[in-house]
Amino acid sequence: MTVSLHDRSMPAKAMGRFRPPSAFWLIAPAILFLAFFFVFPLLKLVAISLPDGSAEHYRQIFTTPVFLRVIGETFRVSLIVTVVTVAIAYPYAYAMAHGGRAALLVLTVALLIPFWVSLLLRSFSWIVLLQNTGLINDFLIAAGLIDRPIRLIRTPLGVIIGMVHILLPYAVLPLYTVMKKIDLRLMEASSICGASWLRGFARVYFPLSLPGVMASAILAFTLALGFYITPALLGSPRDMMIAQMIAGQFNEQLNFGLGAALAVVLMVLTAMAFGLFGAARAALQMRDRRKGEA
Amino acid sequence: MSAVLQNPAGTAMRLEGVSKSYGVVKALDDVSIELRKGEFLTLLGPSGSGKTTLLRAIAGFIRPTAGRLLIDGRDMTGVPPQKRNIGMMFQDYALFPHMTVLENIGYPLETRGIRRAERETRGMEMLEIVGLAHCAKRYPKEMSGGQQQRVALARALVFRPDIVLLDEPMAALDKKLRGQMQIEIMHITRQVGATVVSVTHDQEEALVMSDRIAIFKDGRLEQIGTPHELYLQPRSEFVADFIGEANLLRGAVRSTGEGTVVEGDGWTASLPPGDPRSEALAKVRKACVVLRPERIHAVAAGSETENAGVGVIEDKIYLGVEYRLVVRMNDGGKVNLRSRDVASVAGMNAGDRIGMAWTVDDIVVIGA
Numbered sequence: 001m002t003v004s005l006h007d008r009s010m011p012a013k014a015m016g017r018f019r020p021p022s023a024f025w026l027i028a029p030a031i032l033f034l035a036f037f038f039v040f041p042l043l044k045l046v047a048i049s050l051p052d053g054s055a056e057h058y059r060q061i062f063t064t065p066v067f068l069r070v071i072g073e074t075f076r077v078s079l080i081v082t083v084v085t086v087a088i089a090y091p092y093a094y095a096m097a098h099g100g101r102a103a104l105l106v107l108t109v110a111l112l113i114p115f116w117v118s119l120l121l122r123s124f125s126w127i128v129l130l131q132n133t134g135l136i137n138d139f140l141i142a143a144g145l146i147d148r149p150i151r152l153i154r155t156p157l158g159v160i161i162g163m164v165h166i167l168l169p170y171a172v173l174p175l176y177t178v179m180k181k182i183d184l185r186l187m188e189a190s191s192i193c194g195a196s197w198l199r200g201f202a203r204v205y206f207p208l209s210l211p212g213v214m215a216s217a218i219l220a221f222t223l224a225l226g227f228y229i230t231p232a233l234l235g236s237p238r239d240m241m242i243a244q245m246i247a248g249q250f251n252e253q254l255n256f257g258l259g260a261a262l263a264v265v266l267m268v269l270t271a272m273a274f275g276l277f278g279a280a281r282a283a284l285q286m287r288d289r290r291k292g293e294a
Numbered sequence: 295m296s297a298v299l300q301n302p303a304g305t306a307m308r309l310e311g312v313s314k315s316y317g318v319v320k321a322l323d324d325v326s327i328e329l330r331k332g333e334f335l336t337l338l339g340p341s342g343s344g345k346t347t348l349l350r351a352i353a354g355f356i357r358p359t360a361g362r363l364l365i366d367g368r369d370m371t372g373v374p375p376q377k378r379n380i381g382m383m384f385q386d387y388a389l390f391p392h393m394t395v396l397e398n399i400g401y402p403l404e405t406r407g408i409r410r411a412e413r414e415t416r417g418m419e420m421l422e423i424v425g426l427a428h429c430a431k432r433y434p435k436e437m438s439g440g441q442q443q444r445v446a447l448a449r450a451l452v453f454r455p456d457i458v459l460l461d462e463p464m465a466a467l468d469k470k471l472r473g474q475m476q477i478e479i480m481h482i483t484r485q486v487g488a489t490v491v492s493v494t495h496d497q498e499e500a501l502v503m504s505d506r507i508a509i510f511k512d513g514r515l516e517q518i519g520t521p522h523e524l525y526l527q528p529r530s531e532f533v534a535d536f537i538g539e540a541n542l543l544r545g546a547v548r549s550t551g552e553g554t555v556v557e558g559d560g561w562t563a564s565l566p567p568g569d570p571r572s573e574a575l576a577k578v579r580k581a582c583v584v585l586r587p588e589r590i591h592a593v594a595a596g597s598e599t600e601n602a603g604v605g606v607i608e609d610k611i612y613l614g615v616e617y618r619l620v621v622r623m624n625d626g627g628k629v630n631l632r633s634r635d636v637a638s639v640a641g642m643n644a645g646d647r648i649g650m651a652w653t654v655d656d657i658v659v660i661g662a
Contacts, residue, residue: 183386183388185384185386185388186388186390188353188355188375188384188388189382189384189388189389189390190390190401191354191374191375191376192353192354192375192376192378192380192381192382193376193401193402193405193449193453194376194377194379194402194405194406194453195376195401195405196376199405203390203401203404204390204392207392208391208392
């Protein structure tokens with residue numbers, strides 16, 4: 001990577017005595033920073049999880065039902081959140097990509113405003129909205145749709161609502177990037193070929209937007225796996241996710257070894273999910289290519 | 295040839311007073327055209343003349359603000375594109391990048407509920423016709439521009455549409471390929487008996503491919519006719535200038551005992567009495583005379599007759615088969631001549647004063 005960047009820089013002769021620094025030196029600060037503050041602590045974490053080389057903590061994680069249940073719950077919630085987030089992000093990104101300049105401006109600003117508000121504050125705001133005397137329940141009761149408040153806070157539903165809200169911008173942006181490159185003439189071509197809008201969408205637009213769907217889902221899913229504050233504030237202890245459990249081991253149980261092992265498990269599972277998505281995508285491309293050669 | 299061509303009678307499409315306004319701008323102004331079955335019609339005009347708007351209105355992507363569109367006798371004005379049975383080749387082809395060539399061509403059949411086996415048979419037949427049978431399993435991006443264009447044409451023809459629309463068919467091709475594809479597209483569409491409406495701003499392309507040409511200017515249909523008619527009888531300076539090369543001479547109209555004369559400083563165009571062109575000029579005082587460069591003969595100064603002019607050669611260019619002369623008239627206007635009479639032109643040089651002669655038949659007058 002660094003070598004190829006260097007090769008592409010201007011010929012040294014043409015530059016005279018003034019040579020640009022090689023790409024390696026430009027990224028050296030970043031590499032040093034990551035080495036000291038990320039790679040080293042990570043290795044340290046792995047070391048802590050294996051006291052005296054014993055895998056005892058890992059054995060404990062995979063034989064204790066409560067740990068397995070929390071890991072399972074983390075994946076279940078993350079999966080639901082991913083599906084819901086991408087489903088909402090898809091039409092939003094479509095409107096951004098094809099709705100004209102005014103729509104793009106409004107939708108982009110609306111999407112980015114939450115980034116200016118801290119995650120903590122946004123999660124607290126959801127408490128105000130979701131609680132029994134919160135805005136949503138007040139509105140539904142006032143509208144006569146329900147008699148008694150629906151329980152939203154301290155339920156998996158509350159957690160999912162909060163997480164979807166926070167992940168939405170991350171899911172929209174990769175979708176938007178792919179969609180804005182799709183030529184809408186293809187939809188015109190589809191309709192003149194005799195296809196309704198729906199068929200054109202299913203056969204032409206959606207397949208072309210799939211790379212965006214994939215990227216958006218990977219991002220949302222991997223981010224969701226590591227959520228900590230939102231489920232802590234909006235969920236009940238029964239809806240605990242793995243990040244909360246790791247924090248518990250460090251802050252309350254003071255069992256650093258077990259906490260570190262849980263963190264490593266989360267990391268490995270995330271990497272596996274990532275790999276799974278990547279493999280699925282590669283398989284799809286392979287199939288297409290083979291179809292091309294046959 | 296196909297049955298459609300053996301029985302050319304019948305109207306494929308009728309446009310009745312089609313207009314399209316965007317606010318105060320009239321993109322299309324009261325356009326009426328009748329298209330015969332099996333005909334190749336080209337909409338020709340500069341950019342912004344309304345030709346593309348009309349093509350998109352025929353396709354159904356644009357709804358006219360006034361007028362009617364009838365295809366095969368049925369009113370299609372408000373019908374969406376997918377229900378019109380029209381094929382279209384887009385300027386940049388708009389092939390589906392995630393489908394193979396055969397899948398692309400099969401798509402219009404797929405939307406019509408035709409089963410896979412028959413789609414592939416008919417798709418392959420179409421690929422044979424456009425000469426790409428060996429590329430059926432390729433993806434569009436693996437093909438050259440010319441090949442992509444043939445795929446787009448095959449996709450537009452495969453379902454035997456009532457009308458095929460070509461949007462600037464040569465725009466994405468390099469110059470060398472254009473001439474070849476013009477002939478090829480013409481052959482293919484005739485072979486399958488398609489009725490074609492093509493859009494272009496290239497007059498040469500229009501002349502090569504079309505049975506008839508409709509010339510557009512500022513949203514209006516200026517003139518429609520065969521290439522021959524448009525060349526010989528342009529009804530406006532715009533048409534005269536747009537089709538082929540034209541010298542436009544503006545002069546005063548004078549009636550004499552021996553007919554009508556249009557004259558300027560150093561030239562005269564005389565029409566005999568009773569000539570329809572004379573009658574057309576009866577009520578005007580100024581007119582424009584259109585003379586094609588190959589119809590003007592360079593003669594020695596002083597030998598000119600009643601249909602003649604004088605001027606000074608400004609440039610003399612040898613082009614192998616012919617000479618091209620640029621002659622400056624007394625009023626400063628320039629006239630282009632093309633002469634294959636190499637022997638008589640050879641002695642004339644830049645700076646020489648010469649005469650120009652033409653015959654009564656070469657004169658086209660446009661009332662001004």
